[in-house]
Amino acid sequence: MRHFLDAFRSIATAARSFARPPTTVQFPHEVRERAERYRASFALLHEADGDEACIGCLQCERICPSKVIAIKGPAKRDSPISGKKRSYADDFTLDLSACIFCELCVQVCPTDAIVMTREQEPPAYGREALVLTMAKLYENEKAKTRAWGDGTKLMEMQTPPKPPKPAPAGAPVAATSVASPSVGAAPAIEPTSAKPSEALGVASVGSTSAGAATSTSGPGPAPEAMASHAANSGAAALLNEPVTRTPVEPPEAAPLAAAPAGSPKVAAPQPGDEAGAAAPAGASPTKPEGGTP
Amino acid sequence: MTPLAATVRPRVNPYLSIDALDPEAELMLLHFGPQHPSTHGVFRMDLFLDGERIVKAVPHCGYLHRAVEKLCEKLAYVQLPPIVDKNDYVAPMTNEQALVMAFEAMLKLEVPRRARWMRALFAELQRVASHLLWLGTFSLDLGGALGGGSTVFIYCFRERELVLDLFEAVTGARFHYNTHSIGGNRHDLPAGWGAKVKAALDTIEARLPEYLAMTLHNHLFEQRTRGVGVLDGELALELGVTGPNLRASGVDHDLRRDAPFHAYDEVKVNVATARGGDCYARTEVRVAELVESLRLCRALLDGMPEGPINSGKPTKLPVQTKLPAGQQYVGIETPRGELGTWVIADGSQHPYRLKLRPPSLHALSALPYLLPGQTVSDAIAILGSLDPIMGEVDR
Numbered sequence: 001m002r003h004f005l006d007a008f009r010s011i012a013t014a015a016r017s018f019a020r021p022p023t024t025v026q027f028p029h030e031v032r033e034r035a036e037r038y039r040a041s042f043a044l045l046h047e048a049d050g051d052e053a054c055i056g057c058l059q060c061e062r063i064c065p066s067k068v069i070a071i072k073g074p075a076k077r078d079s080p081i082s083g084k085k086r087s088y089a090d091d092f093t094l095d096l097s098a099c100i101f102c103e104l105c106v107q108v109c110p111t112d113a114i115v116m117t118r119e120q121e122p123p124a125y126g127r128e129a130l131v132l133t134m135a136k137l138y139e140n141e142k143a144k145t146r147a148w149g150d151g152t153k154l155m156e157m158q159t160p161p162k163p164p165k166p167a168p169a170g171a172p173v174a175a176t177s178v179a180s181p182s183v184g185a186a187p188a189i190e191p192t193s194a195k196p197s198e199a200l201g202v203a204s205v206g207s208t209s210a211g212a213a214t215s216t217s218g219p220g221p222a223p224e225a226m227a228s229h230a231a232n233s234g235a236a237a238l239l240n241e242p243v244t245r246t247p248v249e250p251p252e253a254a255p256l257a258a259a260p261a262g263s264p265k266v267a268a269p270q271p272g273d274e275a276g277a278a279a280p281a282g283a284s285p286t287k288p289e290g291g292t293p
Numbered sequence: 294m295t296p297l298a299a300t301v302r303p304r305v306n307p308y309l310s311i312d313a314l315d316p317e318a319e320l321m322l323l324h325f326g327p328q329h330p331s332t333h334g335v336f337r338m339d340l341f342l343d344g345e346r347i348v349k350a351v352p353h354c355g356y357l358h359r360a361v362e363k364l365c366e367k368l369a370y371v372q373l374p375p376i377v378d379k380n381d382y383v384a385p386m387t388n389e390q391a392l393v394m395a396f397e398a399m400l401k402l403e404v405p406r407r408a409r410w411m412r413a414l415f416a417e418l419q420r421v422a423s424h425l426l427w428l429g430t431f432s433l434d435l436g437g438a439l440g441g442g443s444t445v446f447i448y449c450f451r452e453r454e455l456v457l458d459l460f461e462a463v464t465g466a467r468f469h470y471n472t473h474s475i476g477g478n479r480h481d482l483p484a485g486w487g488a489k490v491k492a493a494l495d496t497i498e499a500r501l502p503e504y505l506a507m508t509l510h511n512h513l514f515e516q517r518t519r520g521v522g523v524l525d526g527e528l529a530l531e532l533g534v535t536g537p538n539l540r541a542s543g544v545d546h547d548l549r550r551d552a553p554f555h556a557y558d559e560v561k562v563n564v565a566t567a568r569g570g571d572c573y574a575r576t577e578v579r580v581a582e583l584v585e586s587l588r589l590c591r592a593l594l595d596g597m598p599e600g601p602i603n604s605g606k607p608t609k610l611p612v613q614t615k616l617p618a619g620q621q622y623v624g625i626e627t628p629r630g631e632l633g634t635w636v637i638a639d640g641s642q643h644p645y646r647l648k649l650r651p652p653s654l655h656a657l658s659a660l661p662y663l664l665p666g667q668t669v670s671d672a673i674a675i676l677g678s679l680d681p682i683m684g685e686v687d688r
Contacts, residue, residue: 002512010507014444023451035458037465037480065372102375102471107479116465147465157481158474158603 036148039101040120042094042132043140045113051081052138053113056089060105060114068095069105092137096121097130109151117144307349307661311341314348325672327356333383333430334683338660340672347672350664352657357687365647370396370614373647375471380649380685382468383426386419386460387627388685389473391649394554395623395634396475399616406556407600408477413555414593415460415472416627417586418490421497422456423628424583425449427680431576432508434677435517436670445507452500455493462486475614477603487594494587501584509573509580518572522663522675525570532662533655536630537582538679540566541574548626555625560592572678579680582628615642629653629680651685 025032034040045053056074061067072091079086105114117140124130132140314320326337335356341349361380365373377392378385390412397404404412429449457467464470464480472480508514524534526542539546547564549557565581567574616638624633630652639645656679663675 006506006510006512010444010511013503013506016503017448023454035462035465036483037463038461039465063372065368065375100375100379100469101466102469103465103479104372104375104471149465154479158477158479159601 034118036118038118039103039116039147039149041096041117041140041144042099042137043115043117043144043146044092044134044137045115045141046138047081049081051079052088053111054089054092055087055111055113056092057087057110059108059110063104063108065102065104066098066100068098069093070095089134092134094132094137095130096132097127103149103154106149107151107154112150112152115150116147118147119144305665307665309349311349315341319343320348323669325669327353329673333677333681334686336657336676336681336683336686338664338672338676340664340669342669345668347664347667347669350661350672352660354654354657354683354686357683359688361688362647362649366644369642370475370616370644373644374473375469377649378469378471380651380688381627381629381632381653381682382684383682384419384423384628385469386415386472387625387632389470390416390555391623391625391627391632391634393473393475394625395621395636396616398623399619399621399636399638400475402476402604404477405601405604407598408602408604410556410593410597411478411482411602412473413557413560414590414597415463416555416625417589417593418456418459420586420628421494421583421590422453424579424586425453425456425497427579427628428504428508428576428583429453431674431677431680432514434673435514445504448500448504452497455496459486459490459493462489474603477601479603481602482597487597490590490594494590498584498587501580505580509576514576515573517674518576518678519569521572521671522667522678523570524659524663528662529570529659532658534630534659535652535655536626536628537575537578538630538656538659540564541578542570543568548624548631552624554623556593560589560596562589572674575678575680613642615640616644624650627652629682629685630656632685649685649688651682651688653679653681653683654686657681657686 047053056071058071058074061069061071070091070093071089073089074087075090076085076087078084101116103116106116114137121130121132311320321342323340323342324337325340327335329336337353337356339351339353340347341351359379361376364376368376373392374389377388380388396402426449429446432445432449433443460470461467462483463486464472472478524538524542526539526544529539529542530544534542535546543566545564545566547562548554549562550564563585565578565585567577567581569577616636618638618640620635620637622633622635624631626632631650632652633648633650635646635648635650636644637646637648659679660676664672667675
């Protein structure tokens with residue numbers, strides 16, 4: 001008897017579900033709305049002035065756990081927009097069929113060039129169709145909805161907020177660096193910006209870092225690549241920038257860690273912080289970020 | 294330790310040669326798997342059958358071997374969390390956590406309080422999702438008696454999607470999140486996320502009686518599971534079985550309470566145990582854990598502290614993150630039991646050796662003891678009740 005009662009109870013429970021609205025959607029006709037941070041495909045971005053944002057620094061190629069990114073370059077040539085010499089990626093391919101969508105390439109990109117999109121690539125008949133070439137990646141910039149994250153936003157989200165302290169000697173420099181981002185953007189790359197670190201008495205460490213940086217990535221491309229980047233990301237990101245983009249294989253992380261120590265401390269609001277967390281109010285130049293454990 | 298030992302039939306060595314059991318070669322050899330739907334992956338058993346009864350069972354794993362541990366030796370430390378995500382593909386969150394916690398312990402890195410609470414919240418949500426999936430697939434394994442069999446399965450999947458939606462809003466991925474980094478988390482909680490979590494928890498809690506009407510409180514379900522696959526506590530401890538399987542055998546052991554990690558030292562965890570040791574007890578424990586996890590999620594959400602989510606050290610120069618030479622073992626309680634990461638570092642950017650201790654492997658090792666004497670249909674129930682995930686067994 002209990003069998004029948006329980007069986008009826010099961011059926012009654014199932015019958016109640018008929019009254020509920022369906023939880024699925026008719027997929028090809030209706031597409032469920034994706035979360036803002038949804039990671040589905042990739043796009044390469046242009047700067048605000050129309051130049052390619054990617055500087056071919058190979059950071060994403062290095063971090064990729066499944067080695068799906070292949071970059072030719074970096075090559076230095078004159079920018080068609082501004083006429084200045086900077087570095088470019090000659091070719092950029094991303095094999096989507098082996099990608100694990102871990103977002104590490106987005107996180108390490110110093111110029112926010114590579115971002116993820118919320119829309120997936122359409123299904124393909126062949127493996128070749130899933131290889132995102134450079135042209136396809138730039139096409140995705142317009143054709144697909146961008147996901148929320150880019151390098152700056154992710155770094156800002158993860159940067160621990162530091163209590164704002166009165167800036168010591170570097171206070172006037174702070175003003176200039178905000179006003180003219182091309183100078184302040186690359187303290188470790190441009191020789192001129194090594195000055196604040198000298199002023200703060202970390203000259204030896206700071207200049208080593210600058211030397212290492214110039215030897216690998218070159219002084220030319222850096223300022224303008226950072227310039228437009230500075231416009232849309234906070235000064236906080238700027239100050240952190242050199243650490244990522246400097247050496248491709250730094251011999252020691254200590255000089256890098258010390259490099260931002262000379263940078264002025266600027267409190268910047270978080271532009272992309274939608275999190276419920278206490279907004280990290282400022283950059284943390286005095287704390288080494290990429291320091292060796 | 295447990296009064297069960299007296300009631301369990303005397304233990305026979307399941308690894309005796311089949312020639313000793315079957316000198317006349319009269320038994321039938323049934324290859325169970327490797328593609329059987331109840332195996333949650335790819336898993337094969339050789340079942341020696343005397344009619345419907347199993348005389349001897351020989352499990353063969355390794356069909357899903359992907360050399361993850363070897364791969365980890367080739368990659369830099371920061372590249373590993375997205376790799377180990379794929380091990381236990383039903384609870385990827387806890388995979389990452391066990392890994393980065395081992396690295397953090399070696400680096401003596403302080404994880405911010407908010408990050409620890411977020412990790413605990415993620416772990417509990419993952420436990421809800423994992424146990425929901427288990428309840429659904431286990432009912433599917435038991436077959437057609439339960440409202441059509443796939444009814445509970447579809448219901449549980451429907452509710453599990455709610456949890457995956459929550460993870461999608463935080464990390465951008467429904468699976469394989471890569472949201473933990475060494476020193477903290479990568480993604481902060483978005484605005485308004487807490488309300489979504491509470492709504493999802495309320496929905497799951499409201500619908501839980503429906504599943505229970507078809508499973509735990511159903512006479513048919515009881516008849517299929519009571520007294521089937523009795524694992525006594527002593528044997529479970531000998532085999533290293535952990536998690537709900539161990540607690541269902543009457544052993545009160547839960548790393549969340551006994552060796553608190555994340556935020557579990559600040560939040561009280563009520564550990565559910567059962568005495569039966571059979572499939573029904575394992576279901577009871579998992580359902581009780583599900584309810585407890587719902588409560589824990591609310592508590593963690595209410596007490597979520599403000600502050601940084603990452604101690605910020607290794608994020609900016611990721612590939613160069615190095616661990617000091619030495620070794621470290623960290624085990625955490627996942628939905629399936631103790632997942633351990635043992636990392637041996639030589640001071641370079643890559644681990645010298647990375648050993649993972651998957652709870653599912655130890656649960657599977659109980660199969661040769663549980664199966665003899667049971668019928669073929671019960672074999673599927675027993676295998677399903679142990680909740681093995683072959684991705685982490687074979688890794």
